[in-house]
Amino acid sequence: MKTKFVSALALLASGAVTLLAQLDPGNPLNGLEKLKDYETRRASSSDPDWKNGNADARPIAPGGTLTLAELEGPGMIVHFWCTIAHDAPFYSRLLTLRMYWDGEENPSVECPIGDFFGIGHGVDKAFVSLPVKVSSDGRGRNCYWPMPFKKSARITVTNESDQRCHAFYYYLDWQKHPSLADDTAYFHAMYRQEYPCVMGRNYLLADIVGRGHYVGTVQSVYLVSPGWYGEGDDFFFIDGATEPQLRGTGTEDYFCDGWGFRVQDGPFYGTPLWEGYDTGDRGTAYRWHIPDPVTFTKSLRVEIEHKGSQTFPDDKGDGFIERDDLMSSVAFWYQTEPHKPWPAPPAGKDRLPFREQTLVVGYKAVPAAKHSEAPLEVQGVGGATDGKQLWFRPADANAWVEVPFTVKDEITAELWVKLTHSWDYGTYRVKLDGKDAGTFDLLNANATPTPHKLGFHTLAAGAHTLRFECVGKAEKSKGYFFGFDALQARIPVYSRPASKDLRDLQVKPQ
Numbered sequence: 001m002k003t004k005f006v007s008a009l010a011l012l013a014s015g016a017v018t019l020l021a022q023l024d025p026g027n028p029l030n031g032l033e034k035l036k037d038y039e040t041r042r043a044s045s046s047d048p049d050w051k052n053g054n055a056d057a058r059p060i061a062p063g064g065t066l067t068l069a070e071l072e073g074p075g076m077i078v079h080f081w082c083t084i085a086h087d088a089p090f091y092s093r094l095l096t097l098r099m100y101w102d103g104e105e106n107p108s109v110e111c112p113i114g115d116f117f118g119i120g121h122g123v124d125k126a127f128v129s130l131p132v133k134v135s136s137d138g139r140g141r142n143c144y145w146p147m148p149f150k151k152s153a154r155i156t157v158t159n160e161s162d163q164r165c166h167a168f169y170y171y172l173d174w175q176k177h178p179s180l181a182d183d184t185a186y187f188h189a190m191y192r193q194e195y196p197c198v199m200g201r202n203y204l205l206a207d208i209v210g211r212g213h214y215v216g217t218v219q220s221v222y223l224v225s226p227g228w229y230g231e232g233d234d235f236f237f238i239d240g241a242t243e244p245q246l247r248g249t250g251t252e253d254y255f256c257d258g259w260g261f262r263v264q265d266g267p268f269y270g271t272p273l274w275e276g277y278d279t280g281d282r283g284t285a286y287r288w289h290i291p292d293p294v295t296f297t298k299s300l301r302v303e304i305e306h307k308g309s310q311t312f313p314d315d316k317g318d319g320f321i322e323r324d325d326l327m328s329s330v331a332f333w334y335q336t337e338p339h340k341p342w343p344a345p346p347a348g349k350d351r352l353p354f355r356e357q358t359l360v361v362g363y364k365a366v367p368a369a370k371h372s373e374a375p376l377e378v379q380g381v382g383g384a385t386d387g388k389q390l391w392f393r394p395a396d397a398n399a400w401v402e403v404p405f406t407v408k409d410e411i412t413a414e415l416w417v418k419l420t421h422s423w424d425y426g427t428y429r430v431k432l433d434g435k436d437a438g439t440f441d442l443l444n445a446n447a448t449p450t451p452h453k454l455g456f457h458t459l460a461a462g463a464h465t466l467r468f469e470c471v472g473k474a475e476k477s478k479g480y481f482f483g484f485d486a487l488q489a490r491i492p493v494y495s496r497p498a499s500k501d502l503r504d505l506q507v508k509p510q
Contacts, residue, residue, distance in 0.1 A: 038076075039176040043069035043155075045169050057085070057167035060095075060159040068155040069172050073102070074180045077147040079173035082113070083140050085166040086159075089356060090122025094161035094348035101186050102151040106341040111191030112351060113157065115330045117141040119272055120220025120284040122352065127265040127272035131216075131288060134272075145332070147187040150180055160348025185212050185334035191345050193328035195353065196224060196494050200322075200507030202235065202303035205331050207342075212335030213293035214300055219255070220273075220284040222326040222353035224496060225310060228260060228277060229325050232305030239298040246294065251304065255285040279456055280414040280490065282353070288332075302331065310502050321502055326353045326494060354414070354490040359459075360405040360466060362390035362484035370402040381420060383449045384485040389420055392468075392482040397426065399470040399480055405487065407459045413489035415454040417466075420483030422447040426473040428482055432457060433464055442482065443474040449485045459489075 045068075047053035060066045071077075088094055092114025099109035109116070117132055119125050124138025132143045147153070155172065159165045190206070197203055205217055214236075221229055230251030235244035248254045252261055256269035261283060263274050268288045275281035294300065306327060311317045328351070345351070363378040363386070371392060379391035392401050415437070417430055421444030429439045430452075437454040444450075466487055470480050496505075 036175075037178060041071075041075070041174050041176050043071065043170075043172040043174070057169045060157065060165035060168055062159060062162050062164060065156050065158040066168060068157060068170055069153065071149070071153040071172075071174060073149045073151050073153065074177045075149055075153065075174050076177065076180070077149075077153065077172055077174040079142070079144055079171065080147075081140070081142045082168065082170040083136065084113075084168055086161070086163070087166070088161040088163040090352055091161060091163075091165070092117075092119070092124065093122030093351045094159070095165065096158045096160055096345065096348070098156045098158070099147070099187075099189075100152075100154040101149045102153075104338060106339070108186055108339055109189045110342070110345060111189055111330050112345075112348075113141070115191055115218055115220070115328070116189055117143060118218055118284070118286050120218065120328055121222070121273070121282050123273055123282070123284075125272050127270055129265060129270060129286065129288060130267040130290060132286075145187055148180055148184050149186070150184070183336070185336045186339075187332075187334055188339055189330055189332050190342050191328065191330050192342070193326070193346060193351065195326045195328075195350075196324040197306040197322075197327050199324065199505050203232075203306050203327050203329070205234075205302040205304055205329050206300060206333065207302075207340070208296070208300045208331075208333060208335065209340040210299070210335040210337040211297050212300075212333055213295045214289055214302065214331070214333040215293050216286065216288045216290075216332035217254075217302070218284065218286045218330040218332075219251075219304070220328045221282065222492075223277070223279055223281045224323070224325050224492070224494065225502070226278050227309045227311065227323070229306065229308040229323050230261065231309065231320050232307040234302070234304045236294055237299075237301040237303075238294070238296050239300075244303075248304075252285075254304070255287045257285075261285065280354075280453075280492070300333070312501050312503065318503075322506055323502060324494075324496060324505060326492075350493075352493070354492045357411070357413070357489045357491060358385075358486055359407065359415075359489055360403055360487040361385050362403075362486055363388035365403045365405070365484075366390050368404055372399045372401075374399055376401065379483070381447050381449065381483065381485075384418075384420070384483075389449065390484040392484075394426075394470060394480045394482070397470045397472050397480055399426075399482070401468045401482065401484070403466045403468075403484070403487075404463060405466065406463050407461055410459065410461050411489060411491055412456065412458045412495065413491040414456050416451045416488045416490065417454055418449050418451045418485035418488065420447055420449045420485065422481065422483070424477060424479035424481050426470045426477060426480035426482060429469045429471050430454060431465075431467040431469065434467075439471060441474050443477045447483070449483070451488075 234248035236246035374394035425442035
């Protein structure tokens with residue numbers, strides 16, 4: 001049996017087989033030869049004129065809600081796939097997924113659609129796990145959580161951005177059953193966030209009343225200051241216990257990793273998004289309790305500490321101090337009774353850890369830009385702002401472009417410059433007000449506007465200069481060309497006052 005189970009996991013890790021919860025874990029193909037007593041059904045975005053049409057998606061207006069399905073039970077959803085065309089940055093944090101079972105007033109699933117599929121922050125990123133797989137560079141989302149309902153199911157998506165969702169494609173594959181067992185439990189997924197984490201108390205992952213079992217956690221973090229956020233332990237308080245029956249040894253330990261995080265994925269745990277240990281870096285980790293669900297008969301409270309390391313301006317360090325990072329999460333569980341209502345999640349824009357502000361649009365800056373002797377013009381390119389970019393075509397490495405811009409009010413923000421990569425582009429150094437901000441090799445097989453981090457900067461109100469200097473080219477590049485789309489500022493929604501450090505914010509135990 002052990003050998004079969006290991007072989008099955010090997011198949012899962014390769015993506016060859018998806019294991020549904022109702023199948024024998026000894027072999028994911030067991031049971032397929034047996035006749036089924038349910039009807040196979042699907043709700044999808046297929047064109048109603050399926051014989052002649054190809055309008056196989058649904059738009060969602062800003063603030064609008066799309067009903068994906070209204071199903072009559074008894075039944076069980078066994079596969080949910082979607083892919084989305086949306087112009088809003090971080091759109092998957094701005095689309096809210098809700099699922100209602102058996103006519104309930106409060107949804108049993110309520111969270112941003114990206115977080116539901118395992119990636120926070122509105123980021124598109126591919127990864128593979130057992131119940132969730134995301135492909136197409138993060139745009140093809142699949143989940144295989146069994147989601148039963150006895151009377152009815154209603155699934156909706158709300159567009160909480162200020163831009164139109166052009167196309168929402170989806171499949172909801174489900175089974176119409178004659179009946180469901182009396183002990184069938186309902187699937188739940190609830191989002192919450194703390195921006196920032198509240199000093200003096202642990203971060204709350206779940207607060208559940210009823211009988212059921214806990215099956216997963218997705219946790220996302222945005223670092224407010226440099227350092228390691230993950231020394232915090234996880235605690236599970238089962239059935240009203242005053243002391244946690246399950247106690248952890250560190251955040252990366254709970255997520256089944258060790259000695260920090262790095263990008264990786266697998267059937268039951270992973271960190272599909274991990275940018276590092278600097279201010280503004282983001283991470284998302286998942287942990288599926290599929291071999292080890294946490295059972296409860298009356299209640300379950302799940303907490304995790306938000307503690308880690310910090311080095312202070314006086315060169316003193318602390319490896320286990322409470323941190324005020326921005327944290328968000330989704331808890332996944334099954335329970336039999338109607339769930340305890342949770343507060344509604346924050347509005348879409350309030351789920352983002354920063355506000356984006358465009359400081360310069362490349363093609364609009366062409367008339368005011370200064371440059372070395374070479375053609376400078378506006379060029380159309382897919383993926384750039386308004387489909388256009390500043391295009392510079394020098395013949396050698398002695399090339400530069402200067403773009404002036406003005407900031408109305410002083411800002412402290414993480415700056416990103418969006419530069420085009422292509423087969424005949426050079427390597428360019430970026431300078432902000434005369435100071436080096438990064439050097440980027442722009443070689444790529446296709447013309448692709450790509451964002452690059454310049455770090456955190458304080459820009460005073462007034463005039464500034466963004467300069468691009470050619471420093472050569474990659475060996476395989478056919479030229480020294482350059483394309484500039486935009487300079488953007490990500491202004492954190494929370495920043496610690498300059499007069500404070502973490503030591504000032506610590507809350508002493510009572």
